[in-house]
Amino acid sequence: MRFFSRLTVICYCSFILAIILRIVEFNHQQKGDFSGVLKLQPVEATFVILGYLVALVVGFCYFLVCLYYLISGKFKLLPKRLAIFNMVMFVIQIVYFSFF
DSSP states (O other): OHHHHHHHHHHHHHHHHHHHHHHHHHHHHHHTOOSOSSSOHHHHHHHHIIIIIIHHHHHHHHHHHHHHHHHHTOGGGSOHHHHHHHHHHHHHHHHHHHHO
Protein backbone atom coordinates (compact mmCIF):
# COMPACT_ATOMS: atom_id res chain seq x y z
CA MET A 1 0.00 0.00 0.00
CA ARG A 2 2.94 2.30 0.61
CA PHE A 3 4.04 1.98 -3.03
CA PHE A 4 0.49 2.72 -4.22
CA SER A 5 0.40 5.85 -2.05
CA ARG A 6 3.68 7.09 -3.46
CA LEU A 7 2.63 6.35 -7.03
CA THR A 8 -0.50 8.40 -6.47
CA VAL A 9 1.56 11.29 -5.08
CA ILE A 10 3.77 11.22 -8.18
CA CYS A 11 0.68 11.27 -10.41
CA TYR A 12 -0.77 14.22 -8.51
CA CYS A 13 2.52 16.13 -8.72
CA SER A 14 2.39 15.56 -12.48
CA PHE A 15 -1.21 16.83 -12.42
CA ILE A 16 -0.10 20.05 -10.71
CA LEU A 17 2.78 20.43 -13.17
CA ALA A 18 0.44 19.84 -16.13
CA ILE A 19 -1.87 22.60 -14.87
CA ILE A 20 1.06 24.98 -14.49
CA LEU A 21 2.29 24.12 -18.00
CA ARG A 22 -1.21 24.76 -19.38
CA ILE A 23 -1.40 28.18 -17.71
CA VAL A 24 2.06 29.19 -18.93
CA GLU A 25 1.30 28.06 -22.48
CA PHE A 26 -1.99 29.94 -22.46
CA ASN A 27 -0.24 33.12 -21.33
CA HIS A 28 2.41 32.73 -24.03
CA GLN A 29 -0.29 32.25 -26.67
CA GLN A 30 -2.05 35.41 -25.50
CA LYS A 31 1.18 37.39 -25.91
CA GLY A 32 1.83 35.86 -29.33
CA ASP A 33 5.34 34.64 -28.59
CA PHE A 34 4.63 30.97 -28.23
CA SER A 35 7.52 28.62 -28.77
CA GLY A 36 6.59 25.95 -26.25
CA VAL A 37 7.17 25.91 -22.53
CA LEU A 38 9.56 23.01 -22.59
CA LYS A 39 11.85 22.45 -25.50
CA LEU A 40 11.27 18.69 -25.18
CA GLN A 41 7.68 18.09 -26.24
CA PRO A 42 7.73 14.37 -25.30
CA VAL A 43 8.55 15.29 -21.70
CA GLU A 44 5.72 17.79 -21.60
CA ALA A 45 3.34 15.24 -23.13
CA THR A 46 4.39 12.69 -20.51
CA PHE A 47 3.52 15.10 -17.70
CA VAL A 48 0.15 15.84 -19.28
CA ILE A 49 -0.74 12.18 -19.79
CA LEU A 50 0.48 11.17 -16.34
CA GLY A 51 -1.22 14.17 -14.73
CA TYR A 52 -4.56 14.13 -16.51
CA LEU A 53 -5.28 10.52 -17.41
CA VAL A 54 -3.26 8.27 -15.13
CA ALA A 55 -3.79 10.44 -12.04
CA LEU A 56 -7.54 10.25 -12.49
CA VAL A 57 -7.60 6.46 -12.68
CA VAL A 58 -4.97 5.83 -10.00
CA GLY A 59 -6.49 8.48 -7.73
CA PHE A 60 -9.95 6.96 -8.02
CA CYS A 61 -8.61 3.49 -7.22
CA TYR A 62 -6.65 4.87 -4.27
CA PHE A 63 -9.75 6.70 -3.03
CA LEU A 64 -11.73 3.47 -3.12
CA VAL A 65 -8.99 1.58 -1.26
CA CYS A 66 -8.80 4.32 1.39
CA LEU A 67 -12.56 4.24 1.74
CA TYR A 68 -12.43 0.46 2.23
CA TYR A 69 -9.69 0.78 4.85
CA LEU A 70 -11.65 3.52 6.61
CA ILE A 71 -14.84 1.46 6.73
CA SER A 72 -13.07 -1.72 7.83
CA GLY A 73 -11.14 0.10 10.57
CA LYS A 74 -7.71 -0.60 9.06
CA PHE A 75 -6.98 3.05 8.28
CA LYS A 76 -4.08 2.89 10.76
CA LEU A 77 -2.14 0.82 8.23
CA LEU A 78 -2.01 3.67 5.71
CA PRO A 79 0.63 6.42 5.80
CA LYS A 80 -1.42 9.32 7.21
CA ARG A 81 0.19 12.25 5.40
CA LEU A 82 0.14 10.51 2.04
CA ALA A 83 -3.46 9.37 2.48
CA ILE A 84 -4.67 12.85 3.42
CA PHE A 85 -2.72 14.49 0.59
CA ASN A 86 -4.05 11.98 -1.94
CA MET A 87 -7.66 12.36 -0.84
CA VAL A 88 -7.47 16.17 -0.92
CA MET A 89 -5.85 16.09 -4.36
CA PHE A 90 -8.53 13.69 -5.61
CA VAL A 91 -11.24 16.16 -4.60
CA ILE A 92 -9.30 19.04 -6.19
CA GLN A 93 -8.90 17.03 -9.38
CA ILE A 94 -12.62 16.23 -9.55
CA VAL A 95 -13.45 19.92 -9.05
CA TYR A 96 -10.90 20.91 -11.70
CA PHE A 97 -12.28 18.52 -14.29
CA SER A 98 -15.86 19.47 -13.43
CA PHE A 99 -15.48 23.23 -13.78
CA PHE A 100 -12.43 23.92 -15.95
